[in-house]
Amino acid sequence: MKRIMFTGGGSAGHVTVNIALIPRFLEEGWSVEYIGSHEGIERELISAIPNVPYYPIATGKFRRYIDWQNVKDPFKVVKGVLQAYRLIRKRRPSVIFSKGGFVSVPVVLGAWLNKVPVIIHESDITPGLANRISIPFAAAVCTTFPETAAHLNRDKCHHVGAIIREDIRSGSAAKGKAFCGFTNEKPVLLIMGGSLGARKINKTIRQALSRLVERFQIVHLCGKGGVDTGISHPDYRQYEYINEGLTDVLAMSDLIVSRAGSNSIFEFLSLNKPMLLIPLTKEQSRGDQILNARSFENSGFCEVLYEEQMTADTLIDAIQHLFHNRKRYTAAMSEREAADTLPVVYELITGAAKQWNDK
Incomplete structure (x- = not known):
């Protein structure tokens, strides 16, 4: 069975692109699963979508300020990487799509250890910290703004525009x-x-x-x-x-x-x-x-x-x-001239999945 796992969370902005893509994969007969945090807003949002199992893992937060949690959170990240690695090895997805946020880092690393291709989406002009950590382990990065290419490896960069939910x-x-x-x-x-x-x-x-x-x-x-x-x-x-x-x-x-x-x-x-x-x-x-x-x-x-x-x-x-x-x-x-982004991103993801399945 064709299987894709999505990840991303911490705020609704790290989930909405996934919510836009998930219906297309379900319609095309894919098995769709989601890896998120235990208590993030992504759990509530994804749980409302039928036929999408949700797997929570441990995750830490990368803070820009001094906090006691900064001492403990690296251990949570390591735990999350181990959980994601075992889950991905068990579920054997063909591809993983990551929207970013702190929970995505353990998932991307777990996928890389399992040699499963990861497609990342970066919404902003400059990549966030979680995506900057994850990008070296990804097969491709989709960007909303063309200016983002200046901050990335151009071989991995694909300017696709904004991914908008069809029901919006x-x-x-x-x-x-x-x-x-x-x-x-x-x-x-x-x-x-x-x-x-x-x-x-x-x-x-x-x-x-x-x-x-x-x-x-x-x-x-x-x-x-x-x-x-x-x-x-x-x-x-x-x-x-x-x-x-x-x-x-x-x-x-x-x-x-x-x-x-x-x-x-x-x-x-x-x-x-x-x-x-x-x-x-x-x-x-x-x-x-x-x-x-x-x-x-x-x-x-x-x-x-x-x-x-x-x-x-x-x-x-x-x-x-x-x-x-x-x-x-x-x-x-x-x-303005609006691009039809969803089909472009769908083809990019399925292409990465096909290459992995053909190996």
Whole structure:
């Protein structure tokens, strides 16, 4: 039987590309399995997909700051490599597709030890730490941005563009408004801080809330533990995260305020949604979201508000400016030439699998 194993996790951005690809492999008769962490968001997201067994392994986190866990986590990574090696040897997949995140490192190393080919996907302009560790052990790397080739071995690099879920365009604005209890009287503003939330964005939105609800109905995805139960308003809805129903919420949204993770912003782009991007700072990340946001800004797809400059007043001004100029952004997005990426990536993965099976 044709068997593929997917890996990636830690945040929804490290899972959504896998979720986009999995239905195609199931339709083509592949046995699809997933290796993730014990407690990451990937377990919840993948468990909702029928006929995809989930195998949890130990994993550590590579932190940029001093923490006691930095002493213990290398041992977790070693344990995860052993678990992944044994699992891959037992399940004998023809190929492994890795989206990145800390859990992917043990899986990639376990695959390399079993001589199973690995295809990696890098969403951002510059590779993240987990992918930088994994890339030397991979057969190929798929990139979203053409600029990423400057940071990679060009023999392994394949610029494919953004991998977008096919169902992302299936949302119903009417269902989204029914889900939130909204009307057609005001435009809808969607606030997304990523699956893990964004404390500074959450705090600033709430400081500006009394003025924002005068103009907008607001859906606020706050991240785990981010809901403020002390706030109640008919034009303001809070959720930690929306999985089922997110396409409907996206369909009803007139504007989006978001972090600048590559997978999310390309989904907004595919829907022609005007967006205000608030990238993670360099203190919080390696600066990848800043590069993503600048790339979209230079293409005329978004406006950018840097977190260091964000206050309740500057946020309100930026949202109002985006709303007044929304037609300019939707026009720029509708004029771009969208590539059909899924078939290209599918052929690349199946080609690697065929080469392994022919050995």
